[in-house]
Amino acid sequence: MQLTVWTYEGPPHVGAMRIAASMRGVHFVLHAPQGDTYADLLFTMIERRSTRPPVTYTTFQARDLGSDTAEIFKTACREAVERFRPDAVLVGASCTAELIQDNPGGLAAALNLDIPVVNLELPSYQKKENWGAAETFYRLVRAFAPAPVGVAAARTPGRVCNILGPASLGFRHRDDIVEVRKLVESLGVTINVVAPLGASVADLARLPEADFNIVLYPEIGGVTADWLKRNHGQPFVAIQPIGALATEAFVEAVAKAAGIKAQDIPETRSRLPWYSRSVDSTYLTGKRVFIFGDATHAVAAAHIAAKELGFTVCGLGTYSREFAREVRAAAAEYGVEPLISDDHLAVEDAIISAQPELVLGTQMERHVAKRLRIPCAVISSPVHVQDFPARYSPQMGVEGANVIFDSWVHPLMMGLEEHLLHMFRDDFEFNDTAQPSHLSQGAPAAASAQEEHAAAAGSPLIEVPATLQWADEAERELKKIPFFVRGKARRNTERFASENGLRTITLETLYDAKAHFSR
Ligand code: SF4
Numbered sequence: 001m002q003l004t005v006w007t008y009e010g011p012p013h014v015g016a017m018r019i020a021a022s023m024r025g026v027h028f029v030l031h032a033p034q035g036d037t038y039a040d041l042l043f044t045m046i047e048r049r050s051t052r053p054p055v056t057y058t059t060f061q062a063r064d065l066g067s068d069t070a071e072i073f074k075t076a077c078r079e080a081v082e083r084f085r086p087d088a089v090l091v092g093a094s095c096t097a098e099l100i101q102d103n104p105g106g107l108a109a110a111l112n113l114d115i116p117v118v119n120l121e122l123p124s125y126q127k128k129e130n131w132g133a134a135e136t137f138y139r140l141v142r143a144f145a146p147a148p149v150g151v152a153a154a155r156t157p158g159r160v161c162n163i164l165g166p167a168s169l170g171f172r173h174r175d176d177i178v179e180v181r182k183l184v185e186s187l188g189v190t191i192n193v194v195a196p197l198g199a200s201v202a203d204l205a206r207l208p209e210a211d212f213n214i215v216l217y218p219e220i221g222g223v224t225a226d227w228l229k230r231n232h233g234q235p236f237v238a239i240q241p242i243g244a245l246a247t248e249a250f251v252e253a254v255a256k257a258a259g260i261k262a263q264d265i266p267e268t269r270s271r272l273p274w275y276s277r278s279v280d281s282t283y284l285t286g287k288r289v290f291i292f293g294d295a296t297h298a299v300a301a302a303h304i305a306a307k308e309l310g311f312t313v314c315g316l317g318t319y320s321r322e323f324a325r326e327v328r329a330a331a332a333e334y335g336v337e338p339l340i341s342d343d344h345l346a347v348e349d350a351i352i353s354a355q356p357e358l359v360l361g362t363q364m365e366r367h368v369a370k371r372l373r374i375p376c377a378v379i380s381s382p383v384h385v386q387d388f389p390a391r392y393s394p395q396m397g398v399e400g401a402n403v404i405f406d407s408w409v410h411p412l413m414m415g416l417e418e419h420l421l422h423m424f425r426d427d428f429e430f431n432d433t434a435q436p437s438h439l440s441q442g443a444p445a446a447a448s449a450q451e452e453h454a455a456a457a458g459s460p461l462i463e464v465p466a467t468l469q470w471a472d473e474a475e476r477e478l479k480k481i482p483f484f485v486r487g488k489a490r491r492n493t494e495r496f497a498s499e500n501g502l503r504t505i506t507l508e509t510l511y512d513a514k515a516h517f518s519r
Pocket of ligand 1: 033035036096097
């Protein structure tokens with residue numbers, strides 16, 4: 001284990017907490033030291049959940065280590081069940097508690113509770129948060145939708161599906177479900193259960209009733225979908241509808257799994273394709289984009305960037321080691337070296353050497369991009385509180401494609417002045433070394449003021465006689481000229497005044513100079 005100031009994923013018990021917090025009627029008793037209650041803040045502060053997650057910590061302290069910590073766990077477990085009356089209880093240990101080897105599963109079994117207990121083995125020193133979430137979901141499904149005896153019968157296509165994977169703290173999962181539900185139901189397919197987000201253990205027991213599964217987030221739902229396929233014969237759709245093209249492919253795949261003909265339903269038509277064609281191509285075509293995140297979002301982002309927006313993928317990576325294969329395959333497609341790492345400093349180095357014009361990443365890459373003054377957008381967990389917006393803001397489906405277009409392209413277009421800087425690149429204040437105006441230090445207002453001040457002080461950039469004055473009225477008129485040509489207008493006017501032996505620039509001088517230079 002490495003002590004670090006930033007981590008892409010927490011320990012696996014945080015993943016287990018995410019599943020407990022996603023579901024109804026599930027409580028998690030976590031054998032953990034006092035400080036581990038920090039994890040509550042991920043849900044109440046980052047996700048802005050209005051209630052504490054359904055987790056009871058044993059919160060043992062250093063002085064307890066010499067006594068019976070197993071008894072502390074049993075008391076906490078018994079009291080949590082009495083107090084919260086859940087339908088099922090999850091038990092597990094955090095990193096430190098794992099070391100004291102109290103065996104929460106065995107201890108909970110000894111309590112003879114009147115509700116099901118699901119024991120979680122969470123190897124904190126080998127695995128991480130997403131693995132913990134996937135494992136917890138899988139254990140719960142195995143417990144409540146047990147495998148039938150014998151070989152699972154092959155299913156014929158039918159119009160009932162489950163949606164697997166959305167979870168608490170997931171990037172835009174809350175809104176993705178709404179969008180995907182709309183898409184799926186527009187095809188005439190019925191959604192049996194969405195899990196884990198919003199599901200109860202009774203819902204998990206109903207999972208086998210569906211004809212097929214849709215895996216929205218393989219990082220969390222993939223293992224369970226595999227198990228349901230092997231043991232209940234349910235095929236699954238593994239296309240995530242992120243982007244306009246993937247949304248169309250998703251609709252086709254769902255229709256095929258349901259045994260119906262996919263129609264060109266209007267809901268699949270996003271504004272993204274037309275917008276990306278219609279926006280001035282100098283903003284889009286060939287923009288170098290560096291992408292890093294969980295595997296699902298990173299691979300989808302690379303596809304959208306290259307195939308839908310005309311960007312050049314100059315870097316692609318993930319912190320999800322379990323999905324390194326998928327990211328390597330995608331990186332090969334775009335001709336870049338895959339970056340599989342959970343070291344944010346390595347990611348920062350890769351960004352610097354790739355020299356991107358846009359960074360798509362997690363909260364951490366947003367920080368890096370801001371430091372490097374590169375436009376950026378967040379595409380994946382882990383995210384900050386601002387990535388749980390009050391407004392509807394999906395990443396999946398039709399509206400998701402629209403949201404993606406806006407959130408990726410607008411940072412590149414912050415002010416048309418970047419474009420104008422190119423047009424006026426030969427002017428002293430708009431040369432190639434000038435910063436784009438959306439970057440704070442290169443803000444045009446500040447640059448222009450500096451240049452104007454320098455001119456007044458007799459900078460060699462503009463040779464102005466020290467005696468030359470601007471009348472207030474002329475100065476006010478000059479300020480009405482758009483900033484990107486104001487400097488040129490000032491310089492030309494001063495040259496005109498100087499050549500004509502004038503000592504004060506009046507409104508009339510300004511217009512005379514304009515007429516002179518436009519001849
Ligand atoms: S037990 Fe694990 S999660 Fe808790 S404080 Fe220690 S290292 Fe962090």
